Amino acid sequence: xxxxxxxxxxxxPGGGTARLSDERPADIVEVLNTLSAEKAAEVMDxxxxxxxxxxxxxxxxxxxxxxxxxxxxxxxxxxLQGLSADRLTDIFHDLETPARDSLIDRLDxxxxxxxxxxxxxxxxxxxxxxxxxxxxxxxxxxxxxxxxHIRKVESTRETxxxxxxxxxxxxxxxxxxxLRRLISGDPDAPILSVAARRTPITISPLASxxxxxxxxxxxxxxxxxVVSRTGHVLGIxxxxxxxxxxxxxxxxDAQRFGGVEALQEPYLRTGFGEMIRKRAGWLSVLxxxxxxxxxxxxYFETELEKAIVLTLFIPLIMxxxxxxxxxxxxxxxxxxxxxxxRLGDWWRVALxxxxxxxxxxxxxxxxxxxxxxxxxxxGFYNYGPHWMLxxxxxxxxxxxxxxxxxxxxxxxxxxxxxxxxxxxxxxxPFVATLVDVTGLVIYFAxxxxxxxxxxx
Numbered sequence: 001x002x003x004x005x006x007x008x009x010x011x012x013p014g015g016g017t018a019r020l021s022d023e024r025p026a027d028i029v030e031v032l033n034t035l036s037a038e039k040a041a042e043v044m045d046x047x048x049x050x051x052x053x054x055x056x057x058x059x060x061x062x063x064x065x066x067x068x069x070x071x072x073x074x075x076x077x078x079x080l081q082g083l084s085a086d087r088l089t090d091i092f093h094d095l096e097t098p099a100r101d102s103l104i105d106r107l108d109x110x111x112x113x114x115x116x117x118x119x120x121x122x123x124x125x126x127x128x129x130x131x132x133x134x135x136x137x138x139x140x141x142x143x144x145x146x147x148x149h150i151r152k153v154e155s156t157r158e159t160x161x162x163x164x165x166x167x168x169x170x171x172x173x174x175x176x177x178x179l180r181r182l183i184s185g186d187p188d189a190p191i192l193s194v195a196a197r198r199t200p201i202t203i204s205p206l207a208s209x210x211x212x213x214x215x216x217x218x219x220x221x222x223x224x225x226v227v228s229r230t231g232h233v234l235g236i237x238x239x240x241x242x243x244x245x246x247x248x249x250x251x252x253d254a255q256r257f258g259g260v261e262a263l264q265e266p267y268l269r270t271g272f273g274e275m276i277r278k279r280a281g282w283l284s285v286l287x288x289x290x291x292x293x294x295x296x297x298x299y300f301e302t303e304l305e306k307a308i309v310l311t312l313f314i315p316l317i318m319x320x321x322x323x324x325x326x327x328x329x330x331x332x333x334x335x336x337x338x339x340x341x342r343l344g345d346w347w348r349v350a351l352x353x354x355x356x357x358x359x360x361x362x363x364x365x366x367x368x369x370x371x372x373x374x375x376x377x378x379g380f381y382n383y384g385p386h387w388m389l390x391x392x393x394x395x396x397x398x399x400x401x402x403x404x405x406x407x408x409x410x411x412x413x414x415x416x417x418x419x420x421x422x423x424x425x426x427x428x429p430f431v432a433t434l435v436d437v438t439g440l441v442i443y444f445a446x447x448x449x450x451x452x453x454x455x456x
Contacts, residue, residue, distance in 0.1 A: 021047045025054040029061045037063045041070030049075075053082035056091075059244045065094035068103070077106045084158045086131040086241055089118040093128075118235075126212040127205030129245060130226045130235035133158040138168040139175075143194060144187035146177075161222035164200075164233050165191055172231035176200040202227040205234055213242045214339045289433040293318075296440040303444055307455040309383055310447055313368075313394050314440070320364055321401035321439040322432030328353060328409030329431045333423045336413055346414040350407065357406030364402055365395035386454045397446040401439040408434060 020028055020043065032040040032055070044052050044067060056064060056079055068076050068091060080088055080103060092100055092115060104112060114132050121127030135157055137146050150160055163182060165175040175195035185194035201219050203212055205226050216224055216239055223236045270278075297304070297314075304311055332349065335341045341349060372391040375381045383390050409431050413423035448456060 021051050025051075025058055026060065028055050029058050032067075033060075033062045037066035038070050041067045044079075045071055045075055049078050049082065052079050057083050057087050059087065059090070065091050065096075069095065069099045073102070073106070076103060081107060081111050084131050085114050085118060085133055085235070086129050086158075088115055089128060092119060093123065121205055124209055125205060126203050126207045126209055126226055126237055127234065129209060129212075129241045130205070130237045131158045131241070132235040134164060134223075134225075134233070134236045135160050135162075136164040136166050136233060137191060139165050139190075139192055140168045141191050142187065143182060143185040143189050143191055146182060146191050147187070159223060159236070159238055161238070162236075163191075164225055164236075165195060166233070170231075173200060173202065173225060173227055173233050176225065200225065203237065204229075209242070209245045210337060211339075212237045213245065216242050286429050286433050289430075290436065292437045293440060296437055296444075300440070300444040303447065303456055307447070307451060309390060309455075310393075310444075313397075314443070316368065316394070317397055317401055317443045318436045318439050320398055321405040321435040323405070324357065324360060324402040325405035325409030325431040325435045328357075328406045329412060332410050332413045336417065336423050343414060343417055346411065349410050349414070353406045353410040354403065357403035358399060360406065361399035361402030365398040368398055369395045384455075386451070389450055389454055393447050393450045396450065397439075397443040400442045400446060401435070404438055404442060405431075405435040408438070 020031060023031075028051075032043060035043065040063070044055065047055070052075075055061065056068070061067070068080065071079070080091070083091070088111070092104065095103070104115065107115065118128065118130070118132070133156065135150055135153060137149055141149075146163060150163070154160060160179055162179065163177045164173060165177060166172060167174055175192060177191060177195045181194045181196070182191075201215055201221065202225050203215060205228070212224060215221070216237070221239065223238045225236050226234045228234055332341070369391045372383060372387060372394065376383055376387045412431060412434075417423050
């Protein structure tokens with residue numbers, strides 16, 4: 001794309017807008033995302049309605065609701081009525097109340113009814129991202145009748161990945177026929193004759209978006225029908241909607257896992273005050289938690305005075321436990337998100353992580369013992385006459401701390417999910433802080449056991 005288009009604001013209101021409108025919608029979105037919402041609305045207002053609808057329909061357009069709010073009302077209504085139902089719902093979720101109420105009243109009856117129905121579903125549900133623009137036909141039609149129907153309605157449907165066959169009387173879902181099977185069938189054959197002989201995969205409108213993504217991935221679907229309790233098709237969730245949701249959800253989870261509240265805007269567009277608010281809360285909580293580490297060290301102050309050499313290995317012990325906990329947490333959060341493990345599998349995970357933690361701790365303990373041995377014999381540091389006991393203390397403490405870290409890190413996502421929280425809230429810094437405090441207790445307890453009568 002021509003670099004001059006990146007400075008479209010300098011070309012308005014002349015030929016710059018016309019040139020930009022000739023670009024691919026995704027490229028137009030890239031340019032509009034560099035502009036303020038007010039300036040982007042000015043550019044969009046200069047597009048032909050068909051092109052503006054294509055651009056606004058892309059989920060990659062930042063601040064779409066704000067852009068709509070800056071458009072002339074009649075232009076905004078025209079564009080909104082041309083959007084796919086799921087994209088329209090997303091925009092109305094983000095619209096401010098006055099503009100939202102004003103615009104929804106101006107939509108045509110069919111669009112308004114569809115929008116109100118989709119807005120009634122919880123924001124993170126499959127129903128909230130489904131589209132009602134799908135192809136369905138009665139079960140008593142032929143292949144030819146179905147093909148003729150598709151030609152008539154194709155321009156008003158978001159996708160024709162599959163054709164949903166309904167009971168002629170009850171209008172409930174009977175089968176799903178892929179477009180490939182349809183076009184290869186005998187034109188005079190009944191539509192049901194080209195359908196796969198198995199129950200179609202469906203999802204409830206109240207199921208989570210993650211569940212929709214899991215089913216689409218598991219069964220290699222391009223779309224999944226959203227079905228009511230009575231068996232009626234309410235809409236479909238398409239694979240592109242799921243991909244958009246996975247990217248958004250993955251970004252939020254990654255931010256939470258790093259100890260930051262999820263950002264609502266791209267990094268460079270997040271205001272200074274908002275950035276501080278998102279980060280300060282977690283940092284304050286973690287700081288207060290880390291104060292327990294100081295309390296633990298104060299409790300063992302006498303032991304530290306007697307064996308100051310023990311302080312050399314505190315960072316080693318704490319970081320090893322935190323790292324093992326963060327590893328386990330990241331693995332389990334991902335496994336829970338993908339449906340590889342479920343809440344009831346906690347005991348299987350515990351039985352797996354216990355020996356894993358013991359072996360990992362033994363490996364680190366051996367490395368730690370070898371390090372003390374080499375430093376002592378190569379003259380890098382003199383740990384005193386009881387250096388072997390110190391090496392044994394560090395090694396045994398590493399086994400205990402790493403095992404505890406693995407167990408705590410793997411169980412925390414289950415505990416959070418059981419309490420109704422997002423497992424991704426088990427951020428790496430939070431796990432590390434938890435294991436830091438416990439690690440100190442384990443370390444000094446081991447030291448008291450092994451070194452009493454010598455250094456202590």
